Each structure stands twice: as structure tokens, then as C-alpha cells.
Amino acid sequence: MIIIPVKEGENIERALKKFKRKFERTGVIKELRVRQAFIKPSIKNRQKTLRAVYVQKLQQEEE
Secondary structure, three states, X not given: OOOXXXXXXXXXXXXXXXHHHHHHHHOHHHHHHHHHOOOOHHHHHHHHHHHHHHXXXXXXXXX
């Protein structure tokens, strides 16, 4: 449960903004999207290696 301390006289929009920021940081939405579709571990590993190759290539080009 997310608790947002609201000071007396504080704007409700500001409190809502704090809530949204905290909610994003918890990663609930991100996890929900991941759980919507099952991805086989072999595909996850392949995507991970392809991303690593891509990042390494970018770093080499930068140097």
C-alpha cells in the first residue's frame, strides 16, 4: 500500500503527482504487462543476448 503524507494546505494536484511517481517506481504496471503474455525462457535469453550485442556495438562506435 502506498502512503503519501499530505501537509496541511498542500495542493491536491501536488499530492496526486507524488502518488503517481511513487506508483511508477513500484513497477506494478511494468510487471502487469510482462505477466500478460508468457515468454519462453529460451526467447528471453536470446533477446537478452541480442540486446547485449547491440549495446556493445553502440559503445564501440562511440569510442
